Amino acid sequence: MSQPDLSSANPPGVLRSKPKTSIYTMLLLLALLALLLGCLFLYLEINQYGGFGAVKGKVSSLIPPVTHVIDSLV
Numbered sequence: 001m002s003q004p005d006l007s008s009a010n011p012p013g014v015l016r017s018k019p020k021t022s023i024y025t026m027l028l029l030l031a032l033l034a035l036l037l038g039c040l041f042l043y044l045e046i047n048q049y050g051g052f053g054a055v056k057g058k059v060s061s062l063i064p065p066v067t068h069v070i071d072s073l074v
Contacts, residue, residue: 046052
């Protein structure tokens with residue numbers, strides 16, 4: 001007994017159309033575009049401050065830590 005040919009699974013004369021682009025595909029493309037734009041704007045923002053690695057050394061806070069409240073509780 002011979003095996004059926006895989007190309008004969010679809011009978012001749014039956015046309016199969018390509019699936020149409022759904023709303024979910026468009027939303028996926030929109031999300032990809034938003035991510036790429038976000039990465040671009042982040043890169044431009046970092047370049048305004050001197051690029052990657054511009055801040056070296058210890059970064060101190062402008063507001064000193066509040067230690068007198070802790071000292072009064074002890």
